[in-house]
Amino acid sequence: MAAVAEPSVGTDQAPQPEPGCDLELLKELVGPTGAWRSWSSQLHHHDAGLAHALGAFIQYQKPKKVIDMGCGSGFYVRALRARGVECDGFDGHEDTKDLTGGLCYHADFADPELPEKISSEGYDWCICLEVFEHVPKDLEDQLVDCLIAGCGKGLVLSVATPGQGGLGHVNEQPHEYVIHRLEERGLALDANSHLRLRQYCQLPWFRENLLVFRRPESGPAELA
Structure with a gap:
């Protein structure tokens, strides 16, 4: 791993870089709001098993519209669109439009108007994978606002827990904290839904960190 920051756990304390990490490389690859930049786009990991199961799960919900926040290269957006699901995606990387062939767009959680913009689109389901731990603690409230704005019915989220480590991980949190x-x-x-989805995950961090939430009024869920 090129560089790792010591995560801030449930506090407002700024993360500190681990001894010996390459600070210049970290600055090159990770922006101040947690967004990846430069050639970091080549470092994305995609889970084909999760993409297949997630596509089936979301399709079963019959959503009108889905948003993938922190979509990276658009891998999961493509998986949902292949099933006929209308899905948008955005990422903090400034070259997102080019990197995704125009499929997704650039947006940053530091934008104070972003929650309102998301809310105006009327999304039923929100996907946010490998994002929470990258967003600095001082932007966590803004991130949560965006998640709430994008999940009219439900949310599929992954959250790295303390000690996992990773490039630009600055806000790893216990699942209990995020659930609360x-x-x-x-x-x-x-829990029934995320335990089912985890069975299809090939990458270990998704098998451990995937969570599903629902609006209480949205009804039961099943994996198609």
Whole structure:
């Protein structure tokens, strides 16, 4: 791993870089708001098993519209669109439009108007994978606002827990902390769904960190 920052766990303390990490490389690849930049786009890991299962799961929900926040190269957006699901995606990388062939667009969680923009689109389901741990603690509230704005019915989220480590991980959090934060905002954990989805994941961090939430009024879920 090129560089790792010591995560901030449930506090407002700024993360500190690990001893011996390449600070110049870290600055080149990770922006101040947690977004990857430059050639870091080549470092994305995609989970084909999760993409297949997630596509089936979301398709079963019959959503009108889905948003993938922190979509990277657009891998999961393509998986959903292949099933006929209308899905948008954005990422903090400034070259997102070019990197995805025009499929997705650039947006940053530091934009104070982003939650309102997301809310105006009327998304039913939100996907946010490998993002939470990259967003600095001082932007966590803004990230949560965006997640809530994009999940009219439900949310599929992954959150790296303390000690996992990774390029630009600055806000690794216990799942209990994240669950509490989202329950405070009116979501309910759908453990049955995320346990099912985890069975199809090929990458170990998704098998451990994938979570599904629902609006209580959205009804039961099944994996098609």
